[in-house]
Amino acid sequence: MAEGLPIIRIKEVTKRFGQTVTAVDDVSLDIREGEFFALLGPSGCGKTTLLRMIAGFETPSEGQILIDGQDMSKVPPNRRPINMVFQSYAVFPHMTVADNVGYGLKVTNVPKAEIRERAEEALELVKLGGLGGRKPDQLSGGQRQRVALARALVKRPKVLLLDEPLSALDAKLREAMQLELVRLQHAVGITFVIVTHDQNEALSMANRIAVMEHGKVRQLAPPSELYEFPNCRFVADFIGKMNLFEGRVAGVSGEEVLVEVQGLGRFSLPGEGEASGEVGIAVRPEKVRLRREKPDEDMVAVHGKVSEVAYYGGSSFVYVTDDTGRTISVNQQNEARTAEPGVTIGDELWCAWKPRDSLLLRA
Amino acid sequence: MSAGQGAGPAGGGKWTVLRRREAVGPLEYTRRWWMRLTVGATFLMLYAPIILLVVYSFNDSRRNIVWRGFTFKYYEKAWNNESLIEAFVNSLAIAVVNTLVATILGVLVAIALWRFRFPGKAAYEGFMMLPIVIPEICMGVAMMAFFARVGWPTGLPWPLTLSNIMIAHIAFSFPFVAVTVRGRLVGFNRELEDASKDLGASEWQTMRYIVLPYLRPGIIAGALIAFTLSLDDFVITFFTAGPNSVTLPVKIFSMVRFSVTPEVNAASTVLIVITVIATVLAMRFQSPSRRAGGEEG
Numbered sequence: 001m002a003e004g005l006p007i008i009r010i011k012e013v014t015k016r017f018g019q020t021v022t023a024v025d026d027v028s029l030d031i032r033e034g035e036f037f038a039l040l041g042p043s044g045c046g047k048t049t050l051l052r053m054i055a056g057f058e059t060p061s062e063g064q065i066l067i068d069g070q071d072m073s074k075v076p077p078n079r080r081p082i083n084m085v086f087q088s089y090a091v092f093p094h095m096t097v098a099d100n101v102g103y104g105l106k107v108t109n110v111p112k113a114e115i116r117e118r119a120e121e122a123l124e125l126v127k128l129g130g131l132g133g134r135k136p137d138q139l140s141g142g143q144r145q146r147v148a149l150a151r152a153l154v155k156r157p158k159v160l161l162l163d164e165p166l167s168a169l170d171a172k173l174r175e176a177m178q179l180e181l182v183r184l185q186h187a188v189g190i191t192f193v194i195v196t197h198d199q200n201e202a203l204s205m206a207n208r209i210a211v212m213e214h215g216k217v218r219q220l221a222p223p224s225e226l227y228e229f230p231n232c233r234f235v236a237d238f239i240g241k242m243n244l245f246e247g248r249v250a251g252v253s254g255e256e257v258l259v260e261v262q263g264l265g266r267f268s269l270p271g272e273g274e275a276s277g278e279v280g281i282a283v284r285p286e287k288v289r290l291r292r293e294k295p296d297e298d299m300v301a302v303h304g305k306v307s308e309v310a311y312y313g314g315s316s317f318v319y320v321t322d323d324t325g326r327t328i329s330v331n332q333q334n335e336a337r338t339a340e341p342g343v344t345i346g347d348e349l350w351c352a353w354k355p356r357d358s359l360l361l362r363a
Numbered sequence: 364m365s366a367g368q369g370a371g372p373a374g375g376g377k378w379t380v381l382r383r384r385e386a387v388g389p390l391e392y393t394r395r396w397w398m399r400l401t402v403g404a405t406f407l408m409l410y411a412p413i414i415l416l417v418v419y420s421f422n423d424s425r426r427n428i429v430w431r432g433f434t435f436k437y438y439e440k441a442w443n444n445e446s447l448i449e450a451f452v453n454s455l456a457i458a459v460v461n462t463l464v465a466t467i468l469g470v471l472v473a474i475a476l477w478r479f480r481f482p483g484k485a486a487y488e489g490f491m492m493l494p495i496v497i498p499e500i501c502m503g504v505a506m507m508a509f510f511a512r513v514g515w516p517t518g519l520p521w522p523l524t525l526s527n528i529m530i531a532h533i534a535f536s537f538p539f540v541a542v543t544v545r546g547r548l549v550g551f552n553r554e555l556e557d558a559s560k561d562l563g564a565s566e567w568q569t570m571r572y573i574v575l576p577y578l579r580p581g582i583i584a585g586a587l588i589a590f591t592l593s594l595d596d597f598v599i600t601f602f603t604a605g606p607n608s609v610t611l612p613v614k615i616f617s618m619v620r621f622s623v624t625p626e627v628n629a630a631s632t633v634l635i636v637i638t639v640i641a642t643v644l645a646m647r648f649q650s651p652s653r654r655a656g657g658e659e660g
Contacts, residue, residue, distance in 0.1 A: 055557075055561060057557055057560075057561075076560070077557070077560045077561050078560045078561070078562075078563045078564055078565060079563075083561055083562065084557075084558070084561045086554045086557065086558055087554070088552055088554045090552060090554035090555050090557065090558035092555060092558075092559075092573060093577075094576045094577065103559070103562055103564075103572070104562030104563050104564075107559075107562065107563050107564040107565070107568045107572070108563045148558075151558075151562065152561075152562075155562060155563065
């Protein structure tokens with residue numbers, strides 16, 4: 001039961017539909033026991049197909065999936081030690097809430113008294129105690145989702161799979177449910193694997209995130225690492241907001257890479273690799289400062305004109321168009337009530353950041 | 364310009380107010396006189412004969428021409444007419460067997476067409492629907508030719524003497540069941556099926572506990588349609604019925620050949636009542652509120 005052991009091993013799994021569509025392309029990853037794992041990516045990236053292969057609803061064209069050390073290739077969905085919460089919740093409309101929750105126990109011949117007890121327990125766990133007699137059409141969307149959760153958890157699976165569980169909820173409820181899912185996962189200690197296209201969801205809930213694109217895993221890392229150290233342009237752009245510049249490597253010395261970007265000049269930043277080639281230079285909007293005067297030499301700086309200011313309450317995004325036409329977004333915290341963003345459209349100023357706050361992206 | 368017109372909307376007098384009608388909107392079809400006329404004429408043509416038939420079944424006269432007062436006499440007479448009752452029992456027996464078999468077949472076909480992909484599926488789907496579109500007279504002749512060709516035994520004990528009519532009825536009514544059930548399956552969320560299996564249910568348990576309860580309204584509606592179709596079928600039955608297997612519609616037809624007595628009206632009225640009840644039930648089970656999944660389990 002030691003945390004950190006892989007409960008799910010996905011080994012070189014490929015899934016093709018027909019001759020032309022490759023939904024999942026040679027994916028290998030381990031999901032550790034007890035962790036909250038997220039598969040994140042835009043729609044059509046293969047994350048749901050991967051989840052359905054873990055659940056057993058799709059068979060891999062190539063490769064192998066192991067759950068708790070056992071090869072699953074010949075095991076049908078109803079014999080796998082995992083359960084799933086479906087995107088539509090798939091609550092059985094003709095059964096009461098209690099019957100829904102007890103269904104998975106009934107079909108596996110658990111005694112009636114035990115079913116009632118465990119179903120009640122599961123409903124308490126998802127805070128639906130006392131609603132067992134209701135029909136699904138008497139429940140709200142959020143409650144129906146809790147029924148789906150209770151129905152899966154009552155089976156005491158080794159892994160709980162969640163397919164876009166929050167996409168059908170409104171913004172407030174979604175936020176509450178994110179915390180709720182984390183609380184639930186701590187309470188039951190079961191490995192959760194969630195599929196989502198919402199980066200905020202993944203960042204706020206998961207221990208580790210696999211970012212997928214075109215059927216491949218681009219990066220697998222904890223949320224903060226994914227945010228601060230994306231390994232390619234796709235991840236940098238997909239997670240959060242990012243300013244991307246195209247440049248080239250001018251030289252390498254030790255742990256530093258000297259890059260040259262049009263309009264920004266030459267500067268060194270942490271990195272390694274070849275001393276040549278086209279690279280992407282990325283910097284997060286909150287790492288960029290606005291300056292009225294030309295900043296010191298040790299800052300990367302670019303001159304431009306404010307083209308737009310978007311006020312978000314807690315912070316504002318200032319969009320600066322530089323002399324070559326690129327738009328740089330800058331995130332400013334609105335720290336004092338009376339303070340305005342301080343800039344207006346048309347202001348001429350400098351965007352500046354420390355060289356080591358920018359990222360070198362070779363892929 | 365008259366004084367009345369100059370008085371303005373308030374002082375226009377009650378006459379103007381009464382006579383002025385609101386303009387008929389483009390979609391207010393029920394307010395157009397020609398539309399009302401057409402609808403009225405249609406209903407009259409459709410239902411007047413039936414109403415007349417029912418009314419004259421209570422007519423105290425041997426001939427169905429003049430109203431001579433109210434009586435239940437002819438219902439009594441029909442009830443005491445042994446050959447008529449025999450035909451009625453035959454019809455019921457055929458309808459019940461047909462309903463059972465056609466419903467099971469129809470549900471199986473609907474599920475097979477929804478669940479599986481197999482070579483020739485589109486062709487099969489088309490062929491299966493043929494009994495719905497083929498003229499009944501052709502079906503009847505084909506059935507007659509078929510039973511003659513295979514040398515279907517005659518003179519079997521009851522109810523086996525009805526077997527060829529049953530087979531013919533099943534052949535033309537099961538597609539109606541299949542179509543009705545299929546219509547319900549279109550709205551089925553396949554994640555329900557996945558969820559059931561994910562929770563440990565086998566294929567059969569999923570069918571039994573999830574798919575069939577969902578289909579129930581469609582199955583009942585289909586069964587009632589099959590029952591009604593069988594009960595009042597004349598053409599196909601006429602071609603397949605032997606001398607010992609007369610059904611109610613065939614019997615009524617032969618009675619009419621001699622004279623249209625109120626007894627015929629009475630027998631027909633009974634048939635109408637049964638059919639209407641079955642149809643109303645079928646419609647209730649197919650109503651949108653039932654489809655939406657609000658039905659009780």
